[in-house]
Structure formats: C-alpha cells, structure tokens
Amino acid sequence: MRERTFAPSRILIYLIVSLIAVAWLAPLAVVVLNSLRTNEEIAQGSMIGWPQHLAWSNYATAWSGFCVAETCAGIRPYMLNSALITIPATILSTLLGAVAGYAVSLWRFRGDNWIYGIVTLGIFLPQQMRLLPWTIVLRDTGLMNTLTGLVVIHTIQGLSFTTLFCRNYYVAIPHELIRAARIDGAGFFRIFWRIILPLSPPILVVTVIWQFTHIWNEFLYGVTFTTGQQQPVTAALIALSAAVADIPQHGVQSAAVIIAALPTLLIYLLGGRYFVRGLTAGAVK
Amino acid sequence: MPITTTRRRLLAGSAAALALPAFARAQSAVKPRLTAISQWSAGSDGAAITALGKKFEEKGGTWQHSPVPGFTTEMMNKLRAQIIAGDPPACSQLKGPEIAAWSKIAPTLDLDAVVAAAGYEKVVAPDLAKLHKPGGKWIALPLQIYSTNMLFLSKRAMDKAKADKIPVTWAEFNDLADKMKSGGVAFPVANGGTRPDDGQKFEAALAGISPAVYRAAIMNLDEKALKAPEIKAAFVQVRKIADWMDPNVGAQHFSTNLKRFVDGDMGMMIMGGWAQGVLRNAGFKFDDFMIAPGPSDNSKPVFLLNADAFIFWQRKEPDLQAGQTLMAQLVMDPAIQTMYSQITGSIPVRTDVDLSGEGWSDGQRRTAAALKEAIASNQAVLSLAHNMAQENGMTAAMIDVITEYVKNKTIKPEQAATRLAEAVESSR
Numbered sequence: 001m002r003e004r005t006f007a008p009s010r011i012l013i014y015l016i017v018s019l020i021a022v023a024w025l026a027p028l029a030v031v032v033l034n035s036l037r038t039n040e041e042i043a044q045g046s047m048i049g050w051p052q053h054l055a056w057s058n059y060a061t062a063w064s065g066f067c068v069a070e071t072c073a074g075i076r077p078y079m080l081n082s083a084l085i086t087i088p089a090t091i092l093s094t095l096l097g098a099v100a101g102y103a104v105s106l107w108r109f110r111g112d113n114w115i116y117g118i119v120t121l122g123i124f125l126p127q128q129m130r131l132l133p134w135t136i137v138l139r140d141t142g143l144m145n146t147l148t149g150l151v152v153i154h155t156i157q158g159l160s161f162t163t164l165f166c167r168n169y170y171v172a173i174p175h176e177l178i179r180a181a182r183i184d185g186a187g188f189f190r191i192f193w194r195i196i197l198p199l200s201p202p203i204l205v206v207t208v209i210w211q212f213t214h215i216w217n218e219f220l221y222g223v224t225f226t227t228g229q230q231q232p233v234t235a236a237l238i239a240l241s242a243a244v245a246d247i248p249q250h251g252v253q254s255a256a257v258i259i260a261a262l263p264t265l266l267i268y269l270l271g272g273r274y275f276v277r278g279l280t281a282g283a284v285k
Numbered sequence: 286m287p288i289t290t291t292r293r294r295l296l297a298g299s300a301a302a303l304a305l306p307a308f309a310r311a312q313s314a315v316k317p318r319l320t321a322i323s324q325w326s327a328g329s330d331g332a333a334i335t336a337l338g339k340k341f342e343e344k345g346g347t348w349q350h351s352p353v354p355g356f357t358t359e360m361m362n363k364l365r366a367q368i369i370a371g372d373p374p375a376c377s378q379l380k381g382p383e384i385a386a387w388s389k390i391a392p393t394l395d396l397d398a399v400v401a402a403a404g405y406e407k408v409v410a411p412d413l414a415k416l417h418k419p420g421g422k423w424i425a426l427p428l429q430i431y432s433t434n435m436l437f438l439s440k441r442a443m444d445k446a447k448a449d450k451i452p453v454t455w456a457e458f459n460d461l462a463d464k465m466k467s468g469g470v471a472f473p474v475a476n477g478g479t480r481p482d483d484g485q486k487f488e489a490a491l492a493g494i495s496p497a498v499y500r501a502a503i504m505n506l507d508e509k510a511l512k513a514p515e516i517k518a519a520f521v522q523v524r525k526i527a528d529w530m531d532p533n534v535g536a537q538h539f540s541t542n543l544k545r546f547v548d549g550d551m552g553m554m555i556m557g558g559w560a561q562g563v564l565r566n567a568g569f570k571f572d573d574f575m576i577a578p579g580p581s582d583n584s585k586p587v588f589l590l591n592a593d594a595f596i597f598w599q600r601k602e603p604d605l606q607a608g609q610t611l612m613a614q615l616v617m618d619p620a621i622q623t624m625y626s627q628i629t630g631s632i633p634v635r636t637d638v639d640l641s642g643e644g645w646s647d648g649q650r651r652t653a654a655a656l657k658e659a660i661a662s663n664q665a666v667l668s669l670a671h672n673m674a675q676e677n678g679m680t681a682a683m684i685d686v687i688t689e690y691v692k693n694k695t696i697k698p699e700q701a702a703t704r705l706a707e708a709v710e711s712s713r
C-alpha cells in the first residue's frame with residue numbers, strides 16, 4: 001500500500017476546497033435552519049440563527065396549509081401541476097431531440113447543418129422575446145391557460161438543447177455502423193430504435209436531468225400562460241414571498257422551497273453520475 | 286348649498302341611468318360575473334382581496350379572481366397575453382401613470398356614469414383622481430392608499446437620545462439623528478437596501494423641502510424645476526440620511542432590520558405606512574415605536590401618495606358588464622374601503638371615511654389626517670419610488686441615479702442633481 005502523504009500543498013488545497021464548499025453550502029444551511037424556525041423567532045431575532053425549538057409545522061403549512069388567493073391548500077396542488085407539465089414535456093422533448101440529433105449527425109442531407117444551426121439558435125433567444133409569439137400561438141390553438149399549452153411550449157423549446165446534446169453525442173458514433181445496418185436493410189427508424197437508442201442512455205440521462213430541472217424551475221411562462229389553480233409550483237413559491245404589508249414568511253418559505261426542490265434533487269441523485277460524463281462525451285473526439 | 290348638491294346628485298344619477306341602460310338591463314337579467322387579475326395572492330393582501338370577493342358574492346355575483354404572484358412585470362405579461370388573446374380580464378390591478386399607458390393598448394370601460402352616481406370624485410385627492418381618468422374619463426378606480434414617507438421612531442432610540450419630541454422639519458430630524466448618534470444609537474436611520482427604499486429617501490427629502498418643486502420636477506418633469514436649488518438640497522439631505530444608515534445592508538428588505546430598530550440600535554425609519562403592519566405581524570408592540578408624517582420644512586404634512594387601483598377593460602358579455610358595475614360600486618363604497626384598509630393597514634381612498642372607530646390604528650388615523658391636511662394645502666403628491674409619478678421607464682432611469690448616489694459617497698450632491706436632469710432628458 002502506498003504511504004499516505006500529507007504534503008503542505010495538499011493540506012492547503014483541502015483547506016481552500018473546504019472553504020469554497022462552506023461558502024457554497026451556507027445559503028442552503030440558512031434555508032434549512034430557517035425552515036425549522038417560527039416566523040416570530042426570525043423576525044424578532046436575525047435571519048441567521050439556530051432554531052430555538054424545531055418548528056416542523058412550517059413543513060405542514062408549506063405542504064398543505066398556506067393560502068394562495070382564495071385557496072388554502074399549500075403547495076401540494078401546484079406541485080402536481082408542475083409534475084403534469086414537467087414529466088410529459090421532458091419525455092417528449094428528450095425523445096424528439098434524440099431523433100433530431102440522430103438525423104442531423106448520422107444522416108447527411110442537403111442543408112443539415114443549417115437546420116441544426118437554426119434549431120440550436122433557440123438556446124440564445126431570451127425567454128422574454130419569445131413570450132409574445134407564444135401568446136399568439138396559444139391564442140390561435142386555443143391552448144391559452146391550459147397545462148397542455150405549457151407542455152407544448154416546453155417540448156418545442158426544449159428541442160434546441162436536446163438536439164444539441166444528442167447530436168454532439170451521436171457524432172462520435174462511427175458511420176460504418178449505420179452503413180452496415182442500411183446494407184442489412186434497416187431504415188431510419190429501425191436503426192434509431194435498434195442501434196442508436198441502446199447506445200444512448202448516458203446522453204438521455206443528461207437531457208432528462210437538464211430538461212426536468214429547467215421546466216420544473218421555469219416561472220415566466222408558467223405564470224403567464226396559466227391561471228388560478230393551474231399555476232406551477234414556482235408561482236406558488238413567489239406568491240408566498242411577495243406580500244407588501246406582511247413580514248416575509250421566512251420559515252414557511254424556506255420549508256416550501258425545500259419541498260419544491262426535492263424532485264429535481266432526486267433526479268440529480270439518481271442520474272447525477274451520468275451528468276458530467278454525458279456532457280463531456282463527444283466533446284473530445 | 287345642500288339643495289344644489291342633491292340636485293347635482295340627482296342629475297348625475299339620472300344621467301347614469303340614461304347612459305347605462307344596457308347595464309341596468311344586464312343587471313336585472315343576468316348574474317354578475319367578474320374576472321380579475323391582481324398580484325395579491327398571500328398574506329394580508331390576499332386576505333383583503335378575498336374578503337372583497339366574498340362581498341361581491343354576497344351581492345349575488347360570481348367572483349373569478351386569478352392572482353399572478355410576483356412583481357408587477359409578471360402581472361403585466363399576463364395582462365398583455367390576455368389582451369392579445371382577445372380575452373382581457375373584466376378588471377385588473379394597475380396603478381399610477383401605467384393606467385394611461387395601458388389604456389392605449391386595449392379599449393377600457395368608461396366609468397364616468399357610475400362614478401358620478403356615487404359622487405366619488407369630490408372625496409378623492411385631485412392628483413390621484415387625475416391618474417385614473419386619463420383623457421378625462423374615469424377608466425380605473427383607486428382602492429387603497431399608502432403614504433410612502435411616514436416617519437417611524439424607535440422608542441428605545443428616543444430614550445437613548447433623551448428626546449420625546451417628534452421631528453417636524455428636516456432640521457429637527459437632523460438634530461434628533463445627531464442626538465441619537467451621540468446617545469449611543471449605532472445607526473440613527475434604519476433602512477433596507479432595495480431600489481424603492483433608496484427612492485423613498487430622496488422623494489421624502491425633496492417633497493419635505495418643497496412640495497412645489499417636487500410636483501414640478503418629479504411629476505411634471507419641468508426642466509427649470511429639475512435644475513432648482515431644492516433638488517441639490519434634497520440630495521444633500523439624502524447624503525446625511527445615507528451617512529446615518531448601516532452601509533452593510535446589501536439589497537435586503539427593510540424588515541430584516543426591524544429588530545435592531547425596535548431595540549434602539551437604529552433610530553428612525555422613513556418607510557411606507559405598510560411598515561406598521563409589518564411591525565405588528567412581526568410581533569412588536571405599539572409601545573415599541575411611534576408614527577408621524579415625514580419631515581416637512583413648512584411644518585404642514587406632505588403626503589407622498591401610493592395608491593392601488595383597478596382598471597376596467599371593455600367586455601361584451603352582459604354578465605361581465607354587470608359584474609364590472611357591481612365591482613365599481615363596491616370599490617367606491619366607504620364600508621368596503623374600510624374593510625379593505627383595516628385588513629391591509631392602508632387608509633381609504635375616500636377622504637370622508639371616519640377613522641375614529643374601532644379597527645383602526647393610531648398610525649392609520651394619523652396618516653388619514655395627514656392626507657386631509659396635505660390635500661387642503663396642496664401638498665399631496667405622487668410617489669416616484671412606487672411608480673405613481675412616472676411611467677416605469679422614466680422611474681427606472683431616475684431611481685438609477687438616486688440609488689447610485691445613496692451607495693456611492695464619492696458622488697457630490699450637485700453632480701447627482703445634474704445626473705438626474707440628464708437621466709430625465711435622455712428618457713423623455
């Protein structure tokens with residue numbers, strides 16, 4: 001066994017890394033601690049402090065108690081809305097992105113690079129710029145103020161990223177593989193299904209994590225294109241934090257933020273080890 | 286005199302009846318329904334609008350309120366989307382000069398007849414009324430009022446300064462701050478670090494020094510007034526205030542410092558009347574602090590108005606039209622305004638509501654009295670920091686200058702005055 005060395009440089013590195021980790025985790029620590037403190041305790045003391053007694057009731061209030069307008073059901077119904085938007089939109093945009101990425105990387109056709117360029121251009125368009133066009137689309141399709149409308153928006157917008165990710169991953173697949181399959185008589189979709197998809201899990205995990213996180217955390221479209229009881233969880237969180245004449249409800253807010261972050265956290269924990277691997281795959285050929 | 290009033294009322298009433306036959310018919314035939322958009326979703330704001338909705342339903346209506354949580358931008362996006370989709374809400378929350386700006390985007394409802402029937406105009410501050418009738422017709426109705434320049438004094442800080450007199454002018458304010466400082470109050474001025482916070486310091490200073498210059502320079506953007514010596518004097522006062530504040534406040538909400546304020550580590554707070562509700566909701570007592578109108582050099586109260594309002598959008602559906610009439614009547618009703626303000630801690634728009642009864646706090650009574658006096662002496666002006674004086678773009682340009690000045694002490698008052706005038710010029 002190799003002797004463990006504690007060179008000064010190594011200690012220094014660990015020290016610096018630990019300091020960065022502490023700074024990075026401090027805000028989370030404040031949120032976790034505040035989620036266990038009562039509102040009065042925070043208001044009468046300071047934003048940062050240890051809970052005097054554990055106020056678990058914050059979590060109950062956040063989950064099913066506090067009122068948004070005339071309804072007092074906590075963030076529970078809004079979590080459900082977010083799930084109903086996020087899950088279909090993530091699956092659809094990932095699958096479509098995989099097909100599109102496969103087409104532009106392995107099936108050369110006239111203008112393929114242009115199509116790829118235009119699709120990925122969507123990454124660089126600010127959200128606010130797309131707000132009005134989407135409004136018109138939703139109006140004309142009759143999907144204004146429906147969850148379906150948001151699924152459509154996020155699926156289409158997600159294509160920019162998912163196509164980019166998948167294309168960069170598939171570019172590394174040898175063309176000979178495709179050619180051999182074609183000689184055997186396989187068509188576009190059969191090759192995708194039998195050859196490409198089995199090679200794809202790492203990149204699919206990445207796109208799922210990416211899409212899920214972005215759609216789950218999205219606020220602008222969620223609040224603009226829904227109404228009342230259909231709003232996503234991000235809207236409910238903001239509702240908790242924006243009251244003029246009230247002391248900010250830090251305790252309940254913190255608890256609600258933690259609950260609302262759990263699904264994305266879970267996705268990361270389940271698929272995280274693929275994340276960096278998949279992102280960098282195809283980066284260096 | 287009483288006869289003329291009655292006759293005028295009668296005339297107005299019959300005019301209303303003539304002008305609104307469709308409404309009258311609709312009201313008798315259909316169940317009034319109201320679709321409304323507002324930011325008020327939680328806390329006392331949410332509770333107040335919910336209570337208003339209950340009243341609406343008691344009167345036989347169907348209440349369909351969809352709150353758009355967040356800040357004004359989100360609500361504007363939602364409103365724009367609904368208008369483009371051809372489905373504007375029957376009414377939506379909007380305030381200040383944005384009412385005039387938005388009324389150009391989609392057709393609004395002419396409320397003149399309903400307002401006249403209620404005799405509402407003469408009980409509303411004139412500058413406020415003007416905002417709600419761009420083009421001469423009432424299209425929006427104010428719902429509640431806050432003053433943005435109330436002065437909150439910490440009892441314990443007053444004790445440390447061995448002072449008991451509430452400062453009336455800026456000179457007295459400065460004296461008291463000095464006394465507090467030497468009496469061991471670490472920061473004589475309590476504050477947050479947000480943009481409206483900084484804006485409020487400036488508007489309180491200028492309006493307190495000269496309401497006339499404030500009106501000319503900030504509300505009417507008069508070039509000469511923007512170069513008046515009072516502007517520089519206001520910036521000098523703001524610098525004094527900034528020197529007494531805790532510089533380490535970042536962009537925190539003012540409420541983060543309430544504990545230090547009540548404990549006497551901080552002395553005075555220039556904040557909107559809503560701070561009273563925040564203090565009370567945080568569990569502090571009325572004995573912990575005092576409330577007075579903000580400093581005014583001519584000793585008569587200056588009132589910086591911030592008022593929430595509803596704008597009414599044209600709809601063809603008879604039930605929505607009936608709902609709009611009912612809503613307008615409710616919003617103007619003194620009993621409804623009382624209910625609303627008692628929940629949120631604001632004061633009623635109507636200057637004829639009696640606040641001596643139960644359910645009102647001393648702070649609210651003092652605010653309402655200040656408003657009456659300020660209107661009488663023409664010193665009720667519109668708040669810049671809270672988007673009442675100018676449209677959003679102009680407000681942002683002006684607050685940029687102010688907030689930089691508060692935080693960067695190398696900028697001299699005369700420089701700031703020039704920059705303010707330049708900012709106005711370039712955003713005209």
